[in-house]
Amino acid sequence: MTRAVIFDLDGVLVDSEPLSLGLLAEEMRALGIADATPGEVGRQFLGVALPVIRAYVADRLGRPVPDAFVERFEDRLLALYPERLRVIDGVPDLLDRLQAAGIGMAIATGGSLRRMGETLRVSGLERWFQGRAFSADQVAQGKPAPDLFLLAADRLGVAPADCVVLEDSPHGVTGALRARARAVGFVGGTHLALRREDHAALLRAKGAAPVLDDMTGMFAALTAAA
Structure with missing residues (x-):
């Protein structure tokens, strides 16, 4: 669960x-x-x-x-x-659904604390992640080490095995699995427009399942039993 x-x-x-x-x-x-x-x-x-x-x-x-x-x-x-800066289509609705379902949420980003804070402020996403947004600045090793995901799970008070990580990076997928969390892949960002299928295959090879290219069906993917 x-x-x-x-x-x-x-x-x-x-x-x-x-x-x-x-x-x-x-x-x-x-x-x-x-x-x-x-x-x-x-x-x-x-x-x-x-x-x-x-x-x-x-x-x-x-x-x-x-x-x-x-x-x-x-x-x-x-x-x-x-x-x-643009919010990915469907993200606010997804966050609202997860919140309404009582599922904890956190951020684990390889970006700096400064960049993370400005990203959340400018995008308007900070209201979902107050006190639950974590940066590689806060751990000894960033992705693909598990440190950042272990920190987020600890602060949420949830065992890593009961967490699902949503990632677009093979380094992030590796870090999530090393933390014993399940990984779901996302390849809907415009930076992947010219290599979406190849990148999806890479994420699958690293252990992400499933890998989606938009937020349709993401709630079900994140909340499905392993």
């Missing part, structure tokens, strides 16, 4: 990944990684915390990454949110 649902945020509740992947690729190219594209960044780092990406950039460059790299990226990204 599902007692709680733990949501990834970017690409699952809000359609923010096209903005973030595009800007991240721009910042990487500006530092000298000429082959950085939104598609390649997404394939490698979807769901991964910025410190991991920063370490990758330093390794590629063979030198330390400027201290301002992360701050500049987030400043540029958050400046776009008031005009361009």
Whole structure:
């Protein structure tokens, strides 16, 4: 029985990944990684915390990454949110149904606390997640480690085995399963428009079941018996 649902945020509740992947690729190219594209960044780092990406950039460059790299990226990204951040279709209705059914809800995002807070505020989703939104900033290891999902389950007071995680990232699916939660996949974000079937197959291969491309039927998928 599902007692709680733990949501990834970017690409699952809000359609923010096209903005973030595009800007991240721009910042990487500006530092000298000429082959950085939104598609390649997404394939490698979807769901991964910025410190991991920063370490990758330093390794590629063979030198330390400027201290301002992360701050500049987030400043540029958050400046776009008031005009361009969009909630995934069907999300508010899904959250209302889960709440009405007495199912706990939390967020477990690889994004920073700052980005998470602004995303929830600008999108209007914060009312469903007061005190129940968690960032990779708060754990020793982000996805694909289980730490973030274990933290969310603990704060909800629910055993991980009684939680379902909704993810668009293979790293997130791996982390959820390592935490002993069930994983459901979502591939409805516009960042996956050109590779939706391939990405769905990847999530299934990692252990997500089922994998949906919109929120129709999501309540049943999240609350079905394992």
